[in-house]
Amino acid sequence: MTSPATPTDPSRRLEPVVRLAPAKVNLTLAVLDTRRDGFHDLHSVMVPVDVADRLSLAVLPPGRTDTLHVVGHDPGPVSDNLVLRAIAAARDAARAAWGRPEPPPPLAARLDKRIPVAAGLAGGSSDAASAADAALEAWGVALDDAARRALAARLGSDVPFFLAEGPALVEGRGERVTPLPWLRDADAAHDRPGILLVTPSCGVPTPAAFAAWDAGARPGAGAARLASQHLADELRRGLRVADLVARAAVLAAANDLAPASAVVEPGLVPFRRALIRLLRRPIGVSGSGPTHWALYPSHAEAEAAAEAVRAASDAGELPAPGPLPPFVTAARILSSTTTARDAQRREP
Numbered sequence: 001m002t003s004p005a006t007p008t009d010p011s012r013r014l015e016p017v018v019r020l021a022p023a024k025v026n027l028t029l030a031v032l033d034t035r036r037d038g039f040h041d042l043h044s045v046m047v048p049v050d051v052a053d054r055l056s057l058a059v060l061p062p063g064r065t066d067t068l069h070v071v072g073h074d075p076g077p078v079s080d081n082l083v084l085r086a087i088a089a090a091r092d093a094a095r096a097a098w099g100r101p102e103p104p105p106p107l108a109a110r111l112d113k114r115i116p117v118a119a120g121l122a123g124g125s126s127d128a129a130s131a132a133d134a135a136l137e138a139w140g141v142a143l144d145d146a147a148r149r150a151l152a153a154r155l156g157s158d159v160p161f162f163l164a165e166g167p168a169l170v171e172g173r174g175e176r177v178t179p180l181p182w183l184r185d186a187d188a189a190h191d192r193p194g195i196l197l198v199t200p201s202c203g204v205p206t207p208a209a210f211a212a213w214d215a216g217a218r219p220g221a222g223a224a225r226l227a228s229q230h231l232a233d234e235l236r237r238g239l240r241v242a243d244l245v246a247r248a249a250v251l252a253a254a255n256d257l258a259p260a261s262a263v264v265e266p267g268l269v270p271f272r273r274a275l276i277r278l279l280r281r282p283i284g285v286s287g288s289g290p291t292h293w294a295l296y297p298s299h300a301e302a303e304a305a306a307e308a309v310r311a312a313s314d315a316g317e318l319p320a321p322g323p324l325p326p327f328v329t330a331a332r333i334l335s336s337t338t339t340a341r342d343a344q345r346r347e348p
Helices: 082-098 123-139 145-155 159-163 206-214 223-237 241-246 248-252 258-264 268-279 299-314 337-345
Strands: 017-026 030-034 040-059 067-072 107-113 168-172 176-179 194-199 292-296 327-331
Touching: 017 123, 017 159, 017 194, 030 206, 030 223, 040 123, 040 194, 040 223, 040 327, 082 107, 082 123, 082 145, 107 123, 123 145, 123 159, 145 159, 159 168, 159 176, 194 299, 206 258, 223 248, 241 248, 241 292, 248 292, 258 268, 268 292, 268 299, 292 299, 299 327
Parallel strands: 067 107
Antiparallel strands: 017 040, 030 040, 040 107, 040 168, 168 176, 194 292, 194 327
């Protein structure tokens, strides 16, 4: 995710700038404490997956204002969308490098929203990271790494993670991101490993989940933190696909927000139990939920599990909370910039 070295004339750009904004999954999530600023210190191993929104930005003539058109999942009012906030913040950050009296020109954004909203997958944060990066490219402006990190941190707690473009250890409120090696024998050509994602149609707002955690809806102290640190250390030493899958039960329990999410949406408790009975595998929760995940040795096995979940949902055998059937998909974990670009090349 780099921009040209020197500013160019954006009006000469003939094609829109296109980005895929991947979802993230928390393989672990430990909540350590409440900070003085009201946020929470976290310790989380996060991975990007190839379920992604598609964002395109085109330069508008001077005198217009930034616009956003959204299709797909409804993210709420356009005026509240992080894409527009990210473009405005990127414009402020770009002024010095832009080197002209007028600000960088307005942009028309189109967002194909494929990631469920308020699902624990950080789709909005990923959109923000992609929008800021795409805006800088559209304007022909480059920022150094420190400025890009500062811009991401301004936009939200999960946004800095997406600058890592691969698995990472995320600490603090999300601003401290340490890239991690991925599995030694992971092989995108042979679709391994795979991850199943199942998202009920009941949003769980992150602030509500943290409020429930603050009120006492939390597991025993320390277990998620130990599991999270252990996974990060093992990835640094060189973990294999089979090792990760074998640790799925420990990882599935290593989410300190899962009990809080069940307080916000009690229907998640029977839903998770039904998934465990159906799939006979450990079932984890991403972020504050409601997305549930299961690890598989291959994408093909994750896809078979997805078919089983869809069939159970269609037959009324899966008590999913929310007004609509759950969103179900088999995904690939993106291990690096290279695999992210491969995913973009697979786009129609």
